[in-house]
Amino acid sequence: MTYGILSFGAYVPHLRLARSAILDAVGWAVPGVRGLAAGERAVANWDEDSITLAVEAARDCLAGVDGPVGQVSLASTTLPFADRSNSGVVADALDLDHEVLTEDLAGSRRAATSALARAARGHGHDTTLLVAADTRETRPGSSQEMLYGHGAAALLIGEGKPVAEFLAAASVHEDMVDQYRATDTDFDYALEERWVREEGYLKIVPDVVEQAAAGAGIQVGDIDHVVLHGSTGVARALAKPLGIDPKRFADPLTANCGDTGVPHPLLMLASVLDNAGPDQYVLVIGFGQGADAIILRTTPALALVRAGRGAGRALAQRRPLANYTQFLSLRNQISIDFGLRSERDNRTALSAYYRKRRDITAMRGGRCRECNTLQFPRALVCVKCGAAESQTPESLAALTGRVKSFTEDWLAYTPSPPYIYGNVEFPDGANVMLEFTDFGAGQIKVGDPVRLVFRVKDYDTKRHFRRYFWKPAPLPVDGD
Amino acid sequence: MATGIKDKVAIIGMGCTQFGERWDCGPEELIVEAFTEALGDAGIERSAIEMAWLGLFFQEQSAGKSALPLSMALRLPNIPVTRVENMCATGTEALRGAVYAVAAGACDVALALGVEKLKDTGYAGLPERTKGSFDDLWLPNATAPGAFAQLASAYQARHKCDPKDLKRAMAHISVKSHANGALNPKAHLRRTITEDQAINAPMIAAPLGLYDCCGVSDGAACAIVTSVEKAREMGYKDFVTVKAMQLAPSNGLEMSNNAWDGSYLLTTRIAAERAYKEAGIKDPRKELDMTEVHDCFSVTELVVMEDLGLCEPGGAIKAVLDGEFDRDGAVPCQIDGGLKCFGHPIGASGLRMAYEMYLQLLGRAGERQLASPSLGLTHNLGGHPFRNVASVSVLGLHS
Numbered sequence: 015m016t017y018g019i020l021s022f023g024a025y026v027p028h029l030r031l032a033r034s035a036i037l038d039a040v041g042w043a044v045p046g047v048r049g050l051a052a053g054e055r056a057v058a059n060w061d062e063d064s065i066t067l068a069v070e071a072a073r074d075c076l077a078g079v080d081g082p083v084g085q086v087s088l089a090s091t092t093l094p095f096a097d098r099s100n101s102g103v104v105a106d107a108l109d110l111d112h113e114v115l116t117e118d119l120a121g122s123r124r125a126a127t128s129a130l131a132r133a134a135r136g137h138g139h140d141t142t143l144l145v146a147a148d149t150r151e152t153r154p155g156s157s158q159e160m161l162y163g164h165g166a167a168a169l170l171i172g173e174g175k176p177v178a179e180f181l182a183a184a185s186v187h188e189d190m191v192d193q194y195r196a197t198d199t200d201f202d203y204a205l206e207e208r209w210v211r212e213e214g215y216l217k218i219v220p221d222v223v224e225q226a227a228a229g230a231g232i233q234v235g236d237i238d239h240v241v242l243h244g245s246t247g248v249a250r251a252l253a254k255p256l257g258i259d260p261k262r263f264a265d266p267l268t269a270n271c272g273d274t275g276v277p278h279p280l281l282m283l284a285s286v287l288d289n290a291g292p293d294q295y296v297l298v299i300g301f302g303q304g305a306d307a308i309i310l311r312t313t314p315a316l317a318l319v320r321a322g323r324g325a326g327r328a329l330a331q332r333r334p335l336a337n338y339t340q341f342l343s344l345r346n347q348i349s350i351d352f353g354l355r356s357e358r359d360n361r362t363a364l365s366a367y368y369r370k371r372r373d374i375t376a377m378r379g380g381r382c383r384e385c386n387t388l389q390f391p392r393a394l395v396c397v398k399c400g401a402a403e404s405q406t407p408e409s410l411a412a413l414t415g416r417v418k419s420f421t422e423d424w425l426a427y428t429p430s431p432p433y434i435y436g437n438v439e440f441p442d443g444a445n446v447m448l449e450f451t452d453f454g455a456g457q458i459k460v461g462d463p464v465r466l467v468f469r470v471k472d473y474d475t476k477r478h479f480r481r482y483f484w485k486p487a488p489l490p491v492d493g494d
Numbered sequence: 495m496a497t498g499i500k501d502k503v504a505i506i507g508m509g510c511t512q513f514g515e516r517w518d519c520g521p522e523e524l525i526v527e528a529f530t531e532a533l534g535d536a537g538i539e540r541s542a543i544e545m546a547w548l549g550l551f552f553q554e555q556s557a558g559k560s561a562l563p564l565s566m567a568l569r570l571p572n573i574p575v576t577r578v579e580n581m582c583a584t585g586t587e588a589l590r591g592a593v594y595a596v597a598a599g600a601c602d603v604a605l606a607l608g609v610e611k612l613k614d615t616g617y618a619g620l621p622e623r624t625k626g627s628f629d630d631l632w633l634p635n636a637t638a639p640g641a642f643a644q645l646a647s648a649y650q651a652r653h654k655c656d657p658k659d660l661k662r663a664m665a666h667i668s669v670k671s672h673a674n675g676a677l678n679p680k681a682h683l684r685r686t687i688t689e690d691q692a693i694n695a696p697m698i699a700a701p702l703g704l705y706d707c708c709g710v711s712d713g714a715a716c717a718i719v720t721s722v723e724k725a726r727e728m729g730y731k732d733f734v735t736v737k738a739m740q741l742a743p744s745n746g747l748e749m750s751n752n753a754w755d756g757s758y759l760l761t762t763r764i765a766a767e768r769a770y771k772e773a774g775i776k777d778p779r780k781e782l783d784m785t786e787v788h789d790c791f792s793v794t795e796l797v798v799m800e801d802l803g804l805c806e807p808g809g810a811i812k813a814v815l816d817g818e819f820d821r822d823g824a825v826p827c828q829i830d831g832g833l834k835c836f837g838h839p840i841g842a843s844g845l846r847m848a849y850e851m852y853l854q855l856l857g858r859a860g861e862r863q864l865a866s867p868s869l870g871l872t873h874n875l876g877g878h879p880f881r882n883v884a885s886v887s888v889l890g891l892h893s
Binding site: 353354355357358359360362363366367370374387389390391393397398418419420421422423424425426432436443444445447448449455461471472481 | 640643648
């Protein structure tokens, strides 16, 4: 048994906004963003937030993994709840045991890399799911609107057959305020990029990398892959002082995703692991008010774990979002008049939720021990054979469903019309009426297979609450 | 051994308001309007009424809960009044309460009144509402058109029919109901439409367009009932009796299990079978002279024709297009315009259907009178295809 990264996963929301569409909309005011207007950025749908993104990345990471998860560490600066265990919601959605230790890591773009550095330095007894997700909102016309994207990544860390082993880690803290976001504000405030590069990256990063390399007992020049988030200019500038071939710097996913924030180093790492061979050195750098450097060495087990998952697969799932106004509305930055129906009160009876929390958050139905019929919701009496108290809880979340009937409803309120919902059949008799997501008008027919994804069901704008449930979504297409 | 309700109870008076957007009326005015007509029709003193049932669905925004809206609007002399609610079957449920009371001998004369004031929401369609503290956690916030549109989607998949044929049959249903409604002075929608208009109307919930949806209306309807013996005693000669009243609610099977394929209305089939048995009907296609079914949406009426046994399974499109349910067809359906055009004030609808049967059976339906009908069926479907309550009643002339 060796300690290291046992598995990895990634999730990038499917909506992609062409940066040219941003330029078309805001270029009249800020022609300077023209230089950034190439490629596309990932955009979370209206029903996605950092919790739901984290759940998808974690599902990708945990698919096919045996053995219990002992800890869930959720890293993000855009967690939907300031006081409610966000990682607890993620753990429930993954249907993990309630004895799992959950922690929310926040307050820094390094929240994930610092946790990774901590894991590299020593470890506890538990297998840890380190998952990072961010949905940073951006002011219209800002550079961040062009540069940022939404996304998530996850690593499973513990004893087993790792795909990568930890060799060393180093961290420093320097209160260089290159950018910040106050707790009660929506947007990042960023300082001049050249100052950040010259005083920040070029002066802070090399020392940390040297320390980590020394700890690993290797030369910096031996490193095969460098994961460094930030502009490509930063990578170019750092290659020389670090003595690493610029070609060894990993793709920052600028062209097809954008900088996702806290998860970005993990997302880039997942992308590297997608393509790396065994026995390669990988350097992961986290930057922001200091820096983290973690050095890993890949193992032959990598070839076994990466089929059908990872960043390549995540990035291959895309739906073009052509309309900039729709982008602003989906991210709740403009208020479209959706009519009186949108005034509906979405209060949650939290005591009812507490009674049914696992049924809802893990989509646990029941399987009848008498007749083997699966059903949702779980009930005291079997819907098929009438046996009483005969049902064993069982999650439907991983099942592939089949569309039995559906509609595209233009009357009901949804932030992304039409409101699509229908009856979905699952194996062993189950049928559930569900709201669909990530489908547009004309994209579903009866009989189509669907997978379930964990999403925001609705927002209670009066009480600043949101509730989550599972929705049928398109099956993934094959990635790279 | 129970013998059922057949020919035990007579309807001796009925009333129904003008349905529509009654901006100038609240529930109180609607209640009084329907009751006044029924009382005059029965020709009795209001003091003869001993018990009453009130049907009202959306209490939140119209009249409020309990017996009080009826008792207070009519200033009833503190007689027992029970409010019932069973979604769109509410009006029929009020009637069932009154019918059972006189059949049981608990009183001689009972009143059933259904009312709904829908047009105080400020928007089109039915009001938004919570589905309950648990269901709100997971069920889609489906609208009625969206829920019934799925009937079309599953029917089409089940019978592998051309969507264009289905849409055309749905359009035929709406064109027919508009034509019928045009002859009914109390109907909400009184303009005729063409098949092209129906097919090309704006989409509400695919594949249901505007003209596939029934009117959302204000209105009230009521019935005064007594036992057959008492009716004779009171001097009534020709009167309408209840032949059957059956109700079948879902138990969750359609919603939770794949035994149901979404293409038909399970509870309607069950309620119909029981009602035919109670009424002694062997062949509904031959014996029934007319039906008033729950045509909340055109596709509902289409599917219900099969579920009531009025055409073969999978044969509704052809039967509809052949005109079998038109006013001059084999079994006319919605001769008063139906929910589609008479309108659908939910709590009143079941009683409105009975009102049309009553008028037709007694030969008092004016311009839209059918040639000497003697037996008719009413059908309500409360809720959505995957979870509902279905009621089927049979009314006929007392022989």
